[in-house]
Amino acid sequence: MSARAFLVRGLLAGLLAGVATFLVAYAVGEPQVGAAIALETISSEDSGGDGHSHSHATEGGSEETAEVSRTNQSTWGLLTGALAVGVALGGIIGLVAAATMGRLGRLTPSQSTALVTLIGFVAVALVPFLKYPATPPAVGSGDTIGLRTSVYFGYLLVSVLAAVLATYGAVRLRERVGTYAAVVGGTAAYLVVVVVTGQLFVTVNEIGDFPADTLWSFRLASLITLATMWGVLGVALTGLVGRLYAAERAVAERKALAATL
Incomplete structure (x- = not known):
């Protein structure tokens, strides 16, 4: 089992994780982002300024729209970001899993891959999130x-x-x-x-006077999105590595049997 085989399967697993993350983020996360932006707009209007408005008035009085609309940000932009992060993360996890294969006790390649993904989720995603949780745009x-x-x-x-x-x-x-x-x-x-x-x-x-329930919903959605990325990546990569290991083991057993004939 070569590092290249792990890398290819990591990229594929990352692609699947990116698609799943996009679907979860769009369904769970985007409504919370929209609610935060709405609160930010209301706060800006109440204070008499334009705050972080997504359009700006030109000298002639007309409005210049943002280069990337909110609709594109929440669809194609979100999908592109999720796929890019998923593929990159999958490749990294695949290479780390290849490097640690056989070095984590008696674990099989699929078991060590699952362990690497679990440790990665805790160290890279969960623990830093608990210390510095995600904050909505208005915070x-x-x-x-x-x-x-x-x-x-x-x-x-x-x-x-x-x-x-x-x-x-x-x-x-x-x-x-x-x-x-x-x-x-x-x-x-x-x-x-x-x-x-x-x-x-x-x-x-x-945080200031930002509504606690909206903040909680946003952070919960962010954590669910992170868990989706790592969970799908770990399950997919573990399954792909397990199939590869089983196939190579079957070939080796057939060769050993043929050598005894």
Whole structure:
């Protein structure tokens, strides 16, 4: 089983995950984005300014429409973004799964692929989201976008590095203390690092008087969308790798049998 085989299947799984993510994001996420934009527009009108309006008046008094309409953003733009992220993420996970094959104890290729995807979801998506959850368009000051971006990616880097080191440590400890103790130890080490680091990293709170129910719905939809991307990717890639492994194993068994005749 070559790295190329993993990469091709990762790209295919990522494509499927992108399509599924688009459907979920359009059905679950876009209504929450629309509600946030509507609140932003109302707030802007009440304050007497144009805020983040999607059209701007020209000198002649006519309106210049936005280059990308809201309809295109929520359809073709969303689909393009979901497919691009899905394919890129699938390729990365495929290569990581290929690199770790045979290095995670006695796990089969499909089992190690599933484990890599699960660790990736926790370290890349879930834990950073819990520290710095997604915010709707109407929340957050433009003056702090640089800070918010920096601390998010900084915490993401810490989470990924901690997950890699914890996994490596668990694999090394497995032969000494057993699988159960190694998994518990690795998990505990990861949690200690991300929890302590999360306390040290700056807390961003720019919600203001934004409605709590709308914010909760938006963040829940965002988390569901993330889970869809990683879940479909993991299931599809694990299945594809499992089929490839079974096929190659069957060929090897037939060759071994033929050699004994």
